[in-house]
Amino acid sequence: MNSIKQFYKQYLQNNKIRYSAQRDKILDVFLNMERHLSIAQIYELVRNKYSHIGYATVYRAMNLICKAGIAEKIDLGDGISRFEHKYGQEHHDHLICVNCGKFIEVIDTQIEELQRQLAKAHKFVLKRHKMQLFGSCCDCVKAAKQSLSVLAKDKQD
Amino acid sequence: MNSIKQFYKQYLQNNKIRYSAQRDKILDVFLNMERHLSIAQIYELVRNKYSHIGYATVYRAMNLICKAGIAEKIDLGDGISRFEHKYGQEHHDHLICVNCGKFIEVIDTQIEELQRQLAKAHKFVLKRHKMQLFGSCCDCVKAAKQSLSVLAKDKQD
DNA sequence: AATGAAACTGATAATCATTTTCACTTATTT
DNA sequence: AAATAAGTGAAAATGATTATCAGTTTCATT
Numbered sequence: 001m002n003s004i005k006q007f008y009k010q011y012l013q014n015n016k017i018r019y020s021a022q023r024d025k026i027l028d029v030f031l032n033m034e035r036h037l038s039i040a041q042i043y044e045l046v047r048n049k050y051s052h053i054g055y056a057t058v059y060r061a062m063n064l065i066c067k068a069g070i071a072e073k074i075d076l077g078d079g080i081s082r083f084e085h086k087y088g089q090e091h092h093d094h095l096i097c098v099n100c101g102k103f104i105e106v107i108d109t110q111i112e113e114l115q116r117q118l119a120k121a122h123k124f125v126l127k128r129h130k131m132q133l134f135g136s137c138c139d140c141v142k143a144a145k146q147s148l149s150v151l152a153k154d155k156q157d
Numbered sequence: 158m159n160s161i162k163q164f165y166k167q168y169l170q171n172n173k174i175r176y177s178a179q180r181d182k183i184l185d186v187f188l189n190m191e192r193h194l195s196i197a198q199i200y201e202l203v204r205n206k207y208s209h210i211g212y213a214t215v216y217r218a219m220n221l222i223c224k225a226g227i228a229e230k231i232d233l234g235d236g237i238s239r240f241e242h243k244y245g246q247e248h249h250d251h252l253i254c255v256n257c258g259k260f261i262e263v264i265d266t267q268i269e270e271l272q273r274q275l276a277k278a279h280k281f282v283l284k285r286h287k288m289q290l291f292g293s294c295c296d297c298v299k300a301a302k303q304s305l306s307v308l309a310k311d312k313q314d
Numbered sequence: 315a316a317t318g319a320a321a322c323t324g325a326t327a328a329t330c331a332t333t334t335t336c337a338c339t340t341a342t343t344t
Numbered sequence: 345a346a347a348t349a350a351g352t353g354a355a356a357a358t359g360a361t362t363a364t365c366a367g368t369t370t371c372a373t374t
Contacts (some may be wrong), residue, residue, distance in 0.1 A: 020340080022352075081331080104279055108275050111272065130287070130288070134286060137281055178369095217323090
């Protein structure tokens with residue numbers, strides 16, 4: 001039915017790890033989420049389907065899903081881990097709005113090439129990289145301009 | 158005597174924050190450190206000069222030094238904050254050896270320019286960015302090759 | 315130099331995300 | 345079905361960081 005779920009079950013089986021109702025519900029929530037959610041948010045959503053689930057179980061399951069290569073933990077430096085889909089996804093970097101927290105996933109092959117060159121120039125064997133561009137998204141910029149012009153009582157057409 | 162210390166004292170004075178022996182010692186340790194140290198490491202070093210100092214004081218002082226723009230907290234995702242010099246420093250990114258933890262500070266204006274373009278293409282107003290390239294430094298690569306060739310009992314000239 | 319208010323310090327407690335522990339339950343193997 | 349292995353949930357533990365608070369120090373003013 002769901003190829004990712006198939007893959008996950010296979011991964012668990014290969015590693016002698018059992019499949020369970022909890023793990024199934026958590027995987028479902030993860031697969032259906034459209035944003036990058038934290039453990040607390042995933043916990044809340046799973047709780048709707050499985051009200052007796054424990055917090056630690058969500059942690060354990062998400063760590064497993066990461067190990068299986070289906071999810072990736074992302075760290076923005078605010079002390080809260082969030083998760084994003086990784087299965088069948090290309091590597092990408094992030095544009096992050098510092099106002100509303102919106103994420104945009106980006107990939108720039110020119111930058112990637114320059115990164116390889118840069119590493120090479122320093123005799124580094126590059127394994128992976130992380131790039132985050134922080135700024136204000138167009139919606140937040142628009143909103144900020146609006147409120148500025150209202151404050152200044154300027155005409156705005 | 159020390160222009161950074163002057164600057165720091167001025168910053169504190171401007172903000173009605175007092176100067177103290179502890180803050181002085183902590184600043185000294187920070188200014189003299191050549192690597193990116195954690196709070197625990199700074200605490201140990203300060204302790205040599207000032208054995209009664211408390212852990213919290215180091216946290217407080219380092220946060221102040223950051224606010225003054227002299228230090229910057231860096232986060233590698235291992236849950237430990239380290240600090241680097243910022244005063245009079247250009248922005249830079251990091252090459253990080255995943256084996257020995259060595260840092261190399263790098264700056265690539267071509268990449269920076271592409272980042273600006275990338276943000277613009279997504280209608281983002283770029284404020285700052287963070288780029289970390291993880292890999293193995295040449296020393297660690299050499300060491301790894303050595304031990305491999307020893308294991309394989311190959312000749313290595 | 316003395317004073318008093320405001321800021322600082324150090325020890326400790328609190329917080330917060332995450333991990334571990336452990337008694338108990340569920341699944342798999344024999 | 346019994347034995348074995350793994351999973352679960354609640355609660356405790358952990359580790360980095362921050363807050364609290366009584367006692368101390370600083371600094372501007374007498």
